[in-house]
Amino acid sequence: MGAFTFAAIGYIKSPYAEKFAVPRQPGLVPSARAQLVLDAPYRGEALRGIEAFSHLWLSFVFHQHLDRDWQPLVRPPRLGGNAKTGVFASRSTFRPNPLGLSVVKLLDVDAKTGVLTLGGVDLVDGTPIIDIKPYIPYADALPDATAGYAPQAPTALAVTWSDSALDTLKQLQQEHHQQFISEVLAQDPRPAYKKQQLDSRQYGVTLAGLNIRFKVESDRVLIETITSFTNPSA
Amino acid sequence: MGAFTFAAIGYIKSPYAEKFAVPRQPGLVPSARAQLVLDAPYRGEALRGIEAFSHLWLSFVFHQHLDRDWQPLVRPPRLGGNAKTGVFASRSTFRPNPLGLSVVKLLDVDAKTGVLTLGGVDLVDGTPIIDIKPYIPYADALPDATAGYAPQAPTALAVTWSDSALDTLKQLQQEHHQQFISEVLAQDPRPAYKKQQLDSRQYGVTLAGLNIRFKVESDRVLIETITSFTNPSA
Numbered sequence: 001m002g003a004f005t006f007a008a009i010g011y012i013k014s015p016y017a018e019k020f021a022v023p024r025q026p027g028l029v030p031s032a033r034a035q036l037v038l039d040a041p042y043r044g045e046a047l048r049g050i051e052a053f054s055h056l057w058l059s060f061v062f063h064q065h066l067d068r069d070w071q072p073l074v075r076p077p078r079l080g081g082n083a084k085t086g087v088f089a090s091r092s093t094f095r096p097n098p099l100g101l102s103v104v105k106l107l108d109v110d111a112k113t114g115v116l117t118l119g120g121v122d123l124v125d126g127t128p129i130i131d132i133k134p135y136i137p138y139a140d141a142l143p144d145a146t147a148g149y150a151p152q153a154p155t156a157l158a159v160t161w162s163d164s165a166l167d168t169l170k171q172l173q174q175e176h177h178q179q180f181i182s183e184v185l186a187q188d189p190r191p192a193y194k195k196q197q198l199d200s201r202q203y204g205v206t207l208a209g210l211n212i213r214f215k216v217e218s219d220r221v222l223i224e225t226i227t228s229f230t231n232p233s234a
Numbered sequence: 235m236g237a238f239t240f241a242a243i244g245y246i247k248s249p250y251a252e253k254f255a256v257p258r259q260p261g262l263v264p265s266a267r268a269q270l271v272l273d274a275p276y277r278g279e280a281l282r283g284i285e286a287f288s289h290l291w292l293s294f295v296f297h298q299h300l301d302r303d304w305q306p307l308v309r310p311p312r313l314g315g316n317a318k319t320g321v322f323a324s325r326s327t328f329r330p331n332p333l334g335l336s337v338v339k340l341l342d343v344d345a346k347t348g349v350l351t352l353g354g355v356d357l358v359d360g361t362p363i364i365d366i367k368p369y370i371p372y373a374d375a376l377p378d379a380t381a382g383y384a385p386q387a388p389t390a391l392a393v394t395w396s397d398s399a400l401d402t403l404k405q406l407q408q409e410h411h412q413q414f415i416s417e418v419l420a421q422d423p424r425p426a427y428k429k430q431q432l433d434s435r436q437y438g439v440t441l442a443g444l445n446i447r448f449k450v451e452s453d454r455v456l457i458e459t460i461t462s463f464t465n466p467s468a
Contacts, residue, residue: 002241002242002362003239003240003241003242004239004240004241004242004295004300004332004362004364005237005238005239005240006237006238006239006240006331006333007236007237007238007330007331008236008237008238009330009331025370025372025373026373027373028373041330042322042330044306045306045307045320046306046307046320046321046322046330047320047322047323048306048307048318048319048320048323049319049320049323049382049383050320050322050323052323052380052381052382052383053323053379053380053381053382054379054380054381055376055379057335059293059331059333059335061238066238072278072279072280072282073279073280073282084282085282085283086279086280086281086282086283086284087280088276088280088281088284088366088367088368089281089282089283089284089286089287089368090368091367091368091370095365096241096243096275096276096280096365097240097241097243097293097364097365098238099240099293099364099365101291101293101335101365101367103373103374103376128236128238130238130331130333131329131330131331131333131335132322133322133325133335134322134323134324134325134381134382134384135376135379135381136259136325136381136384137376137377137378137379137381137385138259138381138384138385138386138387139259139260139261139262139337139387140337140374140375140376140379141374141375141376141377141379142289142337142369142371142374142375143371143375143377144371145287145288145289145369145371145374145375146286146287146288146371147286147287147288147368147369147370147371147372148283148286148287148368149283149286150368150370150372151371151372152372153372153373
């Protein structure tokens, strides 16, 4: 009594190879497509009727953090990375139980192969899923709820591409990822404390199998270079 | 890899002694008060700032069903109890992983003793909680989501009290539970298939430590008798 073991029902295939640059909440990057590939027992009939729901809740495991301990106080990025708040007043990935919760858009269902195509995803490639539930607006949508330090979505920055980055994207025939990459970087993935100061550093991130180098100038993101990166899930 | 063990962080003290009559979703019975009593490591600082959020997500375990197997198809009450849908297109309590998700109103916080007072709860007494997350409306509230067979809250029935039931409630000095009991029974807790037919049976349910006997006449619930029931969590 008091301990419960759950088995993964499937895994996420996502363009986010690493935690850096994953948006803070689902839905902030609408172009983020991912697939949930379910294990055999969870295909077919277990999915009957799911296509009638526009959105799903995914319960998942922060699998990259299983060996890291939690602390009672965390520093949410929304508080600038300095102020502390209780772990249960946050959605920090370092929690007593490394359990995540994400609402995603359901774009397509292939019940036979157990593949759900999802939009607005904020999950790293390889994330284990332990439950899927339909989103029920009459119970789940509380637009008047008050939410302490995170009352609104974070402000998105403008994103500019250098000519050479855009040329490379075309040469690699990856233009279909341009919108996704722009939406991710508009969220400013830098550590919160960097946003308080002048920061001329160039950052790198891997998205959709592309290695992207960018910097942030006041309220604008400049994408400087793109190179191809071999990533099986791209 | 593939199996994950979570420990309870605390337990629910609720007026619902049994699963029968627990509303189908949280929020349908606003007067349902409950307490979440956290274990010692999760009190104090871990709760700092949580009072700034009006609503919380609770991840919990369907602990009464741990030894019952799941089936790929279920019969949601909303479909009259006859039509089948996939388990992942439902919030059935019998799931591959017995994991529940509930949004509740946060009414009061006693960080020192680790007691959260909650409203609109749909959890049975003794439910183990494995995570608490703040409700973030900009990410979680999707009023335009479409939800298959459950587009709106179920219709509530009118509730009438017999004179003797009301007298007993007063004698027991339990009038403060009248609204709660009415809201629960307005949801018509009978099995879905009973709602399709003429049903003159008297039903019994234990709520807030009171044993309540009622019947349903077309679209009206009649509370016939109330007796006291010794229940430590009432």
